[in-house]
Each structure stands twice: as C-alpha cells, then as structure tokens.
Amino acid sequence: MSKISPCLWFDGEAEEAASFYVSLLPNSKIETIQKNMADSPAGKAGTVLVVEFTLAGQRFMALNGGTRFEYTHAVSFKIDCEDQAEVDRLWEALCANGGQAERCGWLRDRYGVFWQIVPTALPKYLGGPDREGAKRALQAMLGMVKLDIEGLRRAYEGG
Incomplete structure (x- = not known):
C-alpha cells in the first residue's frame, strides 16, 4: 500500500x-x-x-x-486505457450528468474533478521512432477532444 x-x-x-x-x-x-x-x-x-x-x-x-x-487543471487523474472501447466508456461516464469535455483527452466530471482519458498507445505515436509521424500524431491529438486511437495511428503512419 x-x-x-x-x-x-x-x-x-x-x-x-x-x-x-x-x-x-x-x-x-x-x-x-x-x-x-x-x-x-x-x-x-x-x-x-x-x-x-x-x-x-x-x-x-x-x-x-x-x-x-474548485479543482483546477493543476491536478488531474490520468486513466490509461487499453483500447478505444475503454476510452469511450470512461469518457461517456465521466462526462455524463454535467461533466465537460475538453481538448486532448481531458475532461472535468460532474464533481469538478479533472481527468485525462489516455489510450496506452499514445506514447507509441507521440514518441515513436518516426519523428515526422510523431509530429503528425501530435497535431492530430491537439485537434481532438476525446482521443481517437485510430486517428492517431493514421496520422502517425501518414494516412
């Protein structure tokens, strides 16, 4: 413990x-x-x-x-998600009943607590060996609200 x-x-x-x-x-x-x-x-x-x-x-x-x-962005709780289904499930639950979606996988739940709902694949795309692919993935992420694993993969691979 x-x-x-x-x-x-x-x-x-x-x-x-x-x-x-x-x-x-x-x-x-x-x-x-x-x-x-x-x-x-x-x-x-x-x-x-x-x-x-x-x-x-x-x-x-x-x-x-x-x-x-009031809580602020200075402290948030990151949840690592294995797949898009987990991202979607947690996103929907934490945004429900007055929660607020924000950019780049961040949200504020109905109690005002900040969360980051992050696919475990994100570091592979933002820190991968293809530096140009990583830049594209970063730009894609910056345009997202809820993170989309397939969108990040496509951006990284240049598709």
Whole structure:
C-alpha cells in the first residue's frame, strides 16, 4: 500500500462521488466511511465526513469539508486505457450528468474533478521512432477532444 493518497474535497457529495468512481474501474472499492461525530462546518452529526476508497488499486480519500473549493487543471487523474472501447466508456461516464469535455483527452466530471482519458498507445505515436509521424500524431491529438486511437495511428503512419 502506498504511503501517499490523494484527498478530494467535496461539499456533501463525497460518498456519492466515491461510489461513482469505484463503479468505473476494476480493482476498486469503498474501504471505509466515517461519519461526523458532532455538528461541524463539514456537516451535521451522523452525516458522511470521510470516504476512503481504492480506485484501480490506488487509495484515495474523499472529504466532505464544507465549503466548495474548485479543482483546477493543476491536478488531474490520468486513466490509461487499453483500447478505444475503454476510452469511450470512461469518457461517456465521466462526462455524463454535467461533466465537460475538453481538448486532448481531458475532461472535468460532474464533481469538478479533472481527468485525462489516455489510450496506452499514445506514447507509441507521440514518441515513436518516426519523428515526422510523431509530429503528425501530435497535431492530430491537439485537434481532438476525446482521443481517437485510430486517428492517431493514421496520422502517425501518414494516412
């Protein structure tokens, strides 16, 4: 187990968000839910304070801290996807219900958390031995919202 785990700050949606996230990826589960022992700025006694969960083997903590703070692009979570079907499934789920698609495989989910949905093939095209192909793949990626593996391959191969 890692000594470091990200803490995500929420205003009352910690359990809902954690449950949503663990539903998306294998090797994910809610570990513990801690309730407020007394009324506090984080909520009334008996409401959820902290949810500890594992997401694809990585430990996280979701905290209902009270006042909402906005997330920024400065911290995001990258999910490596084996194929286009996984890219599509995660993209659709994380963009649903108020999420926002952005450029180059980035999105902001309904809770405001930033994610990068990245095919594992991307480094092969951006860092491949064909430098001109890599430049074409980079230009293709910069024009994409959700990343398209076939489009990246075609750009790399010059097709």
